[in-house]
Amino acid sequence: MLAARLVAHNDLKVEDVPTPSPGPGEVLVEVGANTICGTDGRILRGDKTSYVELPVVLGHEVAGRVAEVGPRVTGYRVGDRVGMQPSVPDLGCWACRQGLENMCEGQRILGYSVNGGMAEYMLVPAYAVEAGCLFVAESDLPYEQLALAEPLGAVLYGQSLTPVGVGDNVLIVGAGPIGLLHLQIARLSGARSVIVSQPPSPRQALAEQFGATVVVDPLTQDLAEVVRQHTGGRGPDVVIICIGVPALVNEALRLTRPGGRINVFAGLTGKGWAEIEANLIHYKQLTVTGSSAMRRSDYETALGLITSQQVDTASMVTHRFPLKDVNDAFAAAAAQEAVKVAVLPGTTAM
Numbered sequence: 001m002l003a004a005r006l007v008a009h010n011d012l013k014v015e016d017v018p019t020p021s022p023g024p025g026e027v028l029v030e031v032g033a034n035t036i037c038g039t040d041g042r043i044l045r046g047d048k049t050s051y052v053e054l055p056v057v058l059g060h061e062v063a064g065r066v067a068e069v070g071p072r073v074t075g076y077r078v079g080d081r082v083g084m085q086p087s088v089p090d091l092g093c094w095a096c097r098q099g100l101e102n103m104c105e106g107q108r109i110l111g112y113s114v115n116g117g118m119a120e121y122m123l124v125p126a127y128a129v130e131a132g133c134l135f136v137a138e139s140d141l142p143y144e145q146l147a148l149a150e151p152l153g154a155v156l157y158g159q160s161l162t163p164v165g166v167g168d169n170v171l172i173v174g175a176g177p178i179g180l181l182h183l184q185i186a187r188l189s190g191a192r193s194v195i196v197s198q199p200p201s202p203r204q205a206l207a208e209q210f211g212a213t214v215v216v217d218p219l220t221q222d223l224a225e226v227v228r229q230h231t232g233g234r235g236p237d238v239v240i241i242c243i244g245v246p247a248l249v250n251e252a253l254r255l256t257r258p259g260g261r262i263n264v265f266a267g268l269t270g271k272g273w274a275e276i277e278a279n280l281i282h283y284k285q286l287t288v289t290g291s292s293a294m295r296r297s298d299y300e301t302a303l304g305l306i307t308s309q310q311v312d313t314a315s316m317v318t319h320r321f322p323l324k325d326v327n328d329a330f331a332a333a334a335a336q337e338a339v340k341v342a343v344l345p346g347t348t349a350m
């Protein structure tokens with residue numbers, strides 16, 4: 001089979017490798033689609049190294065069909081359409097016991113240290129199957145739409161920590177794939193208004209399509225003024241930072257209403273240092289949190305929202321590449337024109 005293996009930083013090779021055969025407890029998945037995440041690019045360049053072990057087949061936003069099940073596997077049949085939550089918790093550590101499985105100390109991440117979805121077939125390890133990380137999708141939606149259950153699960157976990165209530169005003173900073181999913185979930189949660197800050201790009205039109213009250217270009221417009229106009233002069237109840245620019249943290253502290261909530265959702269570039277006016281947190285009584293990855297339950301909820309078409313992932317996939325052109329796919333993913341780029345291993349030409 002073909003597989004895109006990261007053999008060294010900035011060296012992603014499409015190679016012909018033996019198709020794995022599932023052993024006890026393992027499931028072999030024929031990959032239908034693997035969408036590219038910003039983190040994949042950081043792993044490729046060597047900017048992200050935690051939980052990563054090279055060489056590895058990249059890809060953690062994956063959906064496909066069960067091709068073969070190993071001995072003693074129950075609950076999965078050949079032909080089942082599946083998606084997977086890639087951060088597999090060990091279920092035995094302090095974090096797992098405390099309900100913080102997304103911060104599991106012993107987690108193994110598919111596509112980071114275990115071969116992932118940028119291949120014709122992916123072997124789901126027995127520990128991932130046993131942990132309940134492989135989910136059957138009762139849906140005939142295209143795999144590329146199901147693959148987005150992974151980022152959507154992370155978004156749902158983020159909004160569980162920074163809840164959007166009925167009637168809330170929300171500001172979403174950045175309308176990349178993550179911001180667009182946050183927008184859709186904020187709408188589902190009953191937000192009164194969702195302001196989206198995004199410089200000119202095709203992403204602005206998608207934000208409008210998904211129900212943004214107003215899309216602001218922060219490069220030419222006064223974001224603070226637009227926010228005041230749409231929030232009765234007080235500022236949003238909730239601000240979600242979806243691009244990794246450290247200076248935006250202080251901007252969020254300034255814009256949020258007294259008593260409001262902020263989620264630093266995006267990982268921040270560089271060392272992540274930001275100069276903030278901490279008195280804003282004190283005097284405005286702000287709740288600031290981050291969130292990282294998700295729990296298995298968030299993935300399951302995400303898959304349900306996609307298969308029931310409560311969340312539109314179809315419009316978000318803008319570019320598609322066969323596996324052999326995976327390096328072109330990464331180049332496209334790095335450009336602002338793309339929203340979500342899918343690698344489709346079953347496709348030979350596009």
Ligand SMILES: [Zn+2]
Nearest residue numbers: 090093096104
């Ligand atoms: Zn654990």
